Amino acid sequence: MNFIYDLPERLLTVKSFFPVIQSSKFKQYLDDCLTNRKQLVVEQFQTICFKSYELEKTNELTYHAAVHPQNYYLNRYNDILAYDQTRIVLKNTNDQNPVTFSELSTNLTGYINANFIRSIEVPPSDDTLLRANDHCEFIATQGPLKQTIGDFWHMVYMYKCPFIVMLTGLQYNGQTICDLYWPEKLNVPEHYKSTGFEISVTLLETNQSDCFIKRILNISMSNNSNESHNVTQIHFTEWENFSVPTITDMDKLVKEYEQNYQSLVYHQPTTASIGPTVVHCR
Known part of the structure; x- marks a missing residue:
């Protein structure tokens, strides 16, 4: 089951589980939950799992592209798939036409196991254009497979x-739970093929x-080194399989990311010009 999507507002009926939180107070609410109400967090997560299952049964959340024979080998695990409704569609870099929700379940090309996560600052709508500059703050994806490394960098x-x-x-x-997808030697470029x-x-x-x-x-x-950009990869090394990291190490990771992000924001005219952050596990 996959949990990367915006939970529809009509499902947020259990106010004790899903209170309406102002974005400016979200961090305070989260800190309170993790400190004083951990069981509530568990119950909220279980509720989201249940609701996602309900939406899958009614075909409001679908996996048509992910399970299609031409794409299935691009998934590392058969139970962690990209929902059509928020999935990334790989396109030719010259194609600037946006992709709408209605197209995502019918267009089976350009598949990668990756989904947008919208900023908490922006409420979801039924047919919002899925573009990096439309308030999509993160991309959640699987660890690249050997056959998807080129697609990962394409994205x-x-x-x-x-x-x-x-x-x-x-x-x-x-x-192998994540294939090596970056060069190991300094200043020696490697080339990865995508469609x-x-x-x-x-x-x-x-x-x-x-x-x-x-x-x-x-x-x-x-074939065009003039249009390049730098990417900072923060590789957290303290999250072992089937375990959880310490709060101290996790705090260091979050602070490192925040410092790097704020440094980037300082040098940009607006945050709208900053692309989404890619987050992946195995």
Whole structure:
């Protein structure tokens, strides 16, 4: 079951589970829940799981593109799929036409196991255009497979994503849970193929702390290095499989991301010019 979507407002009927929270007070509410009302968080999560199951049964949330034979091998796990309603559609970089909700379940091309997550500042609507500059703050995706590395970088390039937050290792008990998708040698570009073109990725810098590794990468189309941008990957190294990180380490990760994001905001004319942050686990 997949939980990456905007829960429709008509389902938010249990006020004790889903109170209306002003965005300016959301952090305070979250801190209170995690400190004093942890059971409420568990119950809210269970309720969302149940509601998502209900929406799947009524076909209000669908997986048509994800389970189509031409796309199924692009999913790492058969029970973690991208909903049609908020999925990323990979397109030619010259195609600026937006994608609407109604097209997502019928257009089976350009599939990647990834979904937009809208900013809490913006209420959902029934047919909002899914574009990186339309208040989509994050992209949640799976750890790239060998056959999807090019598509992953295609997505990062297409939406001008400035950050990648990686919440997994590459191996667990000798099994690959996320394929290596970046170059390991400094200043030596590697090329990754996606449908229709090739992406060049160069590792510029690596810095290691006690709980994360920060890598600065430059990406461009292989045949057009003039249109490139840097991507900061924050690779959290303290989230073992089937466990949870310490609050201290998680706090360090969040603060590192916030500091980097605010530094980027400082140098941009508006936050609307900043692409969504990519977050992935295994």
